[in-house]
Amino acid sequence: MTDHSSDALTALTSLAGPDALIEGDDRTPLLEEWRGRWPGEASLVLAPGSTEELSSIMRYCHAHDLAVVPQGGNTGLVGGQVPQGEVLISTRRINRIRDISPEDFTLTAEAGVTLExxxxxxxxAGRLFPLSIGSEGSCNIGGVLSTNAGGVNVIRYGNARDLVLGIEAVLPDGRIWNGLNRLRKNNTGYDLKHLFIGGEGTLGIITAAVLKLYPRPAETQTAFLAVPSPAAAVDLLSLVQEKSGGAVTSFELMNANLLELVLAHFPDLPRPVETRSPFYVLTELSAGRQGVLAELTEDILSGAMERKIVSDGTIAQSEGQAYTLWALRHNASEAMKKDAAQCVKCDISVPIREVPSFLEKAGNAVTAEAPGARIIAFGHMGDGNIHYDILAPDGASPFGVKKGARLEHLVHEVVVAHDGSISAEHGIGLLKRDELKTRKSDVEMEMMRAIKTVLDSKGLMNPGKLL
Structure with a gap:
């Protein structure tokens, strides 16, 4: 902190209230990145209970040049939530649902409310909030928005950015911006909320948001399918979208390595199909009325098998069976964590038609550099977002930092060659900060730095992250 650390402790504790100071063993879960990749250290850990308390803290920190790292549920995958000696501010106590309006199809939630x-x-309320990710039981709305999370339903409903009408945020100097707009149409100047959504806490701290709700589907159909190749998966996606009239909610791709890893570490989960295949697709369709999807799904899959783009499949006959099929996908990260303490994680996106070529060329590059490496490719095929993870060969030591960086660089080179992005939904954080400037144009970097300078002139907000 500074030589005046005891003064700051007294002042900030007074401003935030006695319940806001987190000490001793209670700090540990907030300072540990959940996979152990980045050790955290904080001069002070505070969890204010309201936007106003947070505002007071931020005013003090700004006046005394104290850097701040905001944190939600601490589920991030790029280190953006990990403090490196700064004041850590957890938003977990700013956790009320302020308003639900079924008529407006909106819900206003504070930053510390979990996605679940x-x-x-x-x-x-008889409505649907469609954002769904594996960590939804522990991730918080503030963190979800600050990283512009995607999830399994992007193909139908869009990213987090597409699900927000307005936000409230505390600026670096402590001022509160009330942008909790509930209007679907509001064309009055710059749409400032988008500076904070995906801003990774580098411009201010989101404290609340007006979220879009949707009608709840009356019927869903979930199917797990074996496909011979990523090219077949692309064809299948087009077929299902066309024949269903755009009813596809999710379309997830996973390679055989991932399925076998999940089944090995979660033995209670049954093998979904008998046919062993190099790739699989987990897809879900939804409709607003009952009785329209069952026969349609059967017809689509029969046609897909006739075209030999599906070799085997199963359709869930109950919510329980659908939940079990989704468990194969949602336990992917946990299975990798159980299997290896470290792996090279690439969260990339390419145009959908480029996915097969990307997977082939990235696989060639990785295996040439690291023979025997286990490639885990899975993710949101419906929007071109592939989680491309690389584990060391069975029985071998994890890749070191230098080797891991080399493999990541090789994958990103293939991504860029396919007009893709090196970060689809996880953000930049610490992991990709240095590479970002090599992937963005000088004009883009200048614009981003200019915005940072205007809103955070002292550079106190989540320093060393993203930029």
């Missing part, structure tokens, strides 16, 4: 709690509140 938002989903549950929407369900109780």
């Amino acid at each position: 709690a938002v989903q549950d509140a929407a369900r109780e």
